[in-house]
Amino acid sequence: MSVSHEKKQNYYFQIISKVIETYFLERMPVSVNWVRLSADNSHLFVYLEFQFSQRKNLAKIIKAEKFIRLKFGNLLEGFKVPQLHFLLDPVVERVEKIDKIFSEIQKEK
Template identity: 40%
Template structure:
């Protein structure tokens, strides 16, 4: 994937910050008991599409919660538009994805713990 331009990075940062505030205030309606973090936003070069990566904490139903958020994407886009209307000509289409980095890290930690608990094989010398 090509690197993002400064313009894309700046716009993605604005979107990430505003979406984080929206989720902080209103996510309890879409995903009760879940703490949602906007971990990353990637914007296409024409700034028309924003790929938003979400991390869910304190929930066992992250995939179902993500589907609920995808169903509300037009509402979320509208709320984002009211916040960035002075900074952008268009409000990008939002695509939501599950950021499973935390799950991956936990999985790798478990593997490393298992490896460290296994008895070591004696080194063979020639």
């Protein structure tokens, strides 16, 4: 990944986080954990974490994708607006599994 691509990805992370927090934080506790920009800059994968009802809240975010993309595009300066793809952050599930394994190990001792 080139430096300019990484900078653009970081810029998109800041903007999409601002949009999500502004329009959705009051309705659902959501945080944007990280984003991944495709090599051709046409797709932005947004990895989200919710405090509860992960699947239900993700469905709401996906349903509002056009609205989010519009607000995201309004804040971008001089860039083509990429397609947005919202996903649950897989790292959260892995951490929970690892914590569960550690707690089982502690119980065995």
